[in-house]
Amino acid sequence: MILHYLTLAIRNLLKYRTQNIISIIGLAVGLFSFCVCLYCSRFIQSTNHCFDNYKRIVLVSLYDSEQNHYFSGTPAPLCEDMHGWAKGVEALSFVTYPRQMPFDIEVRPGKTLPYELKRMETDSLYARIFTPRIVAGSWQTASHTPNALVMSRSTAVRIFGSEAEAIGKTCVMTRRLPTSPSTTPRDGGITYTVQAVMDDTPLNNSLHFMETMDMLVLNDSEGLLQSNRRHEMTGGNTFALLAPDADIRQLEEQFMQRDYRWRLYDRDYEAQVFPIGRFPYEHRQLSVTSWITGTMGLLILLVGLLNFFHFLIGSYFNRTKEFSVMKVNGCSGGQLFTLLFVQSLLVVLAASLLMLWGIEVTDGRLDYSVEFMSMTFSKSLLMRHAVQYIGLLVLLCAGICLVATLRIRRISVQDGLGGGRRRRQSHRGRNFMLGVQFFLCWLFVALSAALYLQSEKTSGTLLHTLSMQEKASILSIPLDYSCLNNAEKQSLVGRFKSLAAVKDALLADVSYLGGSSGNLMMTEKGNDNSWIEVEVMRVPANFFSFMNIPLEQGRAPKTEADIVADRTWQQRMEKDILGMPLYDSQRDYSVCGICAPFQTDTYSKSIGYVFLPYNPSDYIGHCYLKCHSGQVQEVQARVEQLLREALPESVPVRVGTLLDDIHDRQPLEYTMKNIVLFFAVVSILITLLGVYSSITLDTERRQKEVAIRKVNGAGVPQIMLLFARLYIVLLAVSALLAFPLVGFALQQWKRMYIVFFDCGFFYWASVFVLVAAVTALTVIFRILRTARQNPAEVIKRE
Structure with missing residues (x-):
């Protein structure tokens, strides 16, 4: 009997071959998109589940009741103070924010290579709360050793080849930290030793959400926990591990009974606690992101399902005459249901196989990484999710086939053989589903067009004095490599300038879209209280011609004391600022000209810029090359080659265009x-x-x-x-x-x-x-x- 049902199902599928292929492809694409989106949504929803004790971990935060505002982070001493009185707490640990730092690492005897690694400072009780799995070395040894490193497995394998080889290796930090003692040189020189290697922490955690972490630092002589200024700064979070029989409300009551407050920046802040991952700002952002990805996946799946079901149901009711004849010949409702279900099951099976093949083919290609964010997709986990959704789809098909069977059984034999009124009405449901498809199509197309138009708008607004073509013909080359001294950078820039296709070069201390040289100037010499807020950019003499920025008033700088302000700052000052004296810690300046606005952000209104003279002999952090039309790729390839020749093998080469920088600056669009x-x-x-x-x-x-x-x-x-x-x-x-x-x-x-x-x-x-x-x-x-x-x-x- 099953063979008979299969024969009838295959025969009917072949009768509408084109339409069934359409249904299979549409359903497979919808399922695949749904799996990927729900993977992201479930990834966010399972944040912190990687910690064995996540149900007992709480975050301690500071709250400003007057302004209804939560403070970012907590001071390190707050964690130490709670040790003395917090009851029902097994452990307290302070963990700093992730920070990228340069290291010279001894990869093997006699060979040292520079690396940029992301580190977090913490204390020995971190292991009690977050239970990292140590795969080499010892946490106990690390917790009793000054300047000890606990490296992640992937970083250890990448640098040393294996976990065991990492133990005992030295890493020299080549830049001082903001919390370093005053005796630490600017170029660092502090030595750390790898004492343990731990498993990589999944990216969905609140400590460094969607950021890869290379190492933990214990007993850091340069860090926040041992800094003399730790009482007056934050820079990290305090976490507590509740006892198994304790409750977060008991800790809240202790704060209330003690009226516990912490004084910071001449203000008193209330201490509050939240389950890890439930801090209001963090939880709200993650919930919105999870909701958006889940909704997008559900909508695209709905489009595929509607396409599949409206054809499937339409094909069922187009066969009403055939089913009526079968009813006359004694076909029962169960037999009719099995016939319909086998047909739908074959389509679902074909679509599922196509979708699983798509997951296999795209393995590793879905991973992405942008600034401060990375996302990896586990093929095995994605496959497991897909099988779960396929099972639910089979159940849904069974429900649809059951409803269709009941509807067909209610049609009289006379109406079924004659194709009467009921047969015509049976397409209302199918047409309704098609209308829903159009509704979802409008949503996606309209939002896609909006994102495209907004991306074009932001691309044209940022550095608007340059055309889109000019932005695409300017190479942006980061030169903030700690392994190169400034003389080596100047030599490298000279080789860039000598390339035939390069028209002009512009040097800077920072990327023009990545920050500024400062944000304060003084209006009175020697009076630190006379500061005024303004974005400070140090620029060379050819800056205004290179960036096509016209001077609207005054003149171009001629001496090292001349500076230019943009029109935005002049309007903000609400007065004529030509000739206005300004000061910093090094020299006196005078505003000699007003230029067009310098726009580097579209999310917030600019406070205005002043452009100070820049001396490349002090420090070169970035280089821009203006290329002849049509020769950008040729210059880019040559620049990458020169950089690879000058840089150690461990340092990645980064060369893009100014337009690429704009895209990185606007990741949302x-x-x-x-x-x-x-x-x-x-x-x-x-x-x-x-x-x-x-x-x-x-x-x-x-x-x-x-x-x-x-x-x-x-x-x-x-x-x-x-x-x-x-x-x-x-x-x-x-x-x-x-x-x-x-x-x-x-x-x-x-x-x-x-x-x-x-x-x-x-x-x-x-x-x-x-x-x-x-x-x-x-x-x-x-x-x-x-x-x-x-x-x-x-x-x-x-």
Whole structure:
């Protein structure tokens, strides 16, 4: 009997071969996208579950009741103070924020290489709370050794080849920390020793969320825990491990009974506790991110499911005559259900295999890393999630087949054989699902267009005195390598300038989009209290010509005492600032000119810039090269080669364009743009495939009606309108429902920026025309095939 059901199912699938291939591909793509999005959502929801004691770990925070504001981090002494009175607490540990630092590492005897590694300082009780798994060396040894390192497994293997080889190796920090004693030189020179290697901590943790961590530092002579200034600064968080029989409310009551407050920056702050990962700011951001990724995955899966089910249900009800004959011959409801379920199961199986193949093919290609954030996808875990979703889909198919069976069984034999009113009404559900597909399609397409337009807006706004073409023809080369001294950097820059395709070079101490040289100037010499807030940028003499920044008032700098301010700062000062004296700790300056605004951020309003003279002989941190048109890639390849020759093998080479820097500066638009664009394309394709399947079923079901209309004189336009009327209504109604929702989302999104694209009539009209045009082409293509058929042949077949 099962073989009979399989034969009938395969025969029916082959009858509608094209439509079933469409359903399989659409369902597979929807499932794949859903798996990836839900992986991210579940990744966020399981934050801190990697810690064995995560249910008992709490975060201690400081709260300003007057301003209703939580302070970032806690001072290290607060952790020490709580040791004396906190009851029901097994351990307290202070953990600093992650910090990237340069090290010279002895990879093997006689060979030392420079590395940039991310480190966190902590104390010995970290192991009691977060239970890291030590795979080499000893935590006890590390906790009793000055300047001890506990390195992550991946970092140890990358640098030394194995975990065991890392033990005992020395790492010399080549830059001093802000908390270092005054006796520590600027170039560091402090030696640390690897005493243990631990398993990598999963990225979904609150200590360094979505950041890879290379090492923990214990008993750090340069760190915050031993600094003389630790009472007046934060820089980390305090964590407590509650006893198994204790409750967070008991710790809260202790704070209330003691009216516990901590004085910092001449203010008293209340101490509050939260379960780890539940700090208000952190929890809100993670919840929103999880909700967005989960919703996007659910929507794209819904598009695929609707496409699959509306064709499946339509094909079921198009076979009403066949099922009525089977009913007359004694077919039971259970047999009919099995017949339908086997057919749907074959499609789900094919789509599932295609989706699992997609996971296999994309293994490692889904991983991404941007500044301060990285994400890796475990193939095994993604496969396990996929199998769970496939099981749920099979159950959903069983439910759909059961409902379809009950509906078909309710149709009388006379109506089923004659294709009466019920048969025509059976397509209402299918058309409703198609309308939902259009609704979701509008959402993805409109948001994708908005992200594209906003990314173009921000690209044009940042460093707006340069055209997009000029930004793409300027190479941006970081030179903040601690392994190179300034003389070596100057020699390297000289080799860059000698390249034939280089028109001009601009040197800087920092990247113009990555920060500034300072943010304060004094209006009175020697009076530190006369400071005024302004972004300070040190620039060479050719800065204004290189960046195409025009002077609007005054003159260009001629001496080392001349500085230029931008118009934004002048407007903020609300007075004429030409000739105004300004001071820093080194020399006296006078404003000699006013230039056009210097825009390096679109998220917050600029406070204005002043441009001070820059001497490259002091320090070179960045280099910009302006290339001749069409020769950027050639220069980039040559610069990368020169850098690889000058840098040790362990130092990665980074060379991009100024436009790449802008993209990195605006990660939201450029990262989300590609993701939403992918979903928009998938949504359009699946929806169009659903439209094609739907119009195919409609035209095949109504071939006789079309033939009779043609015999009675109906032309192609009348026949096209007969079928297209439904899709015109679906497009219009779904757009009327979707556009207000997108408009509300855009208004909320707009609050994040100081500049935003014009989301007026032409934006909405363009989105509507795009989707309507591709839908019309799909519908017209299929209707024309039916309209051009010979009526006599159609009636003869009927």
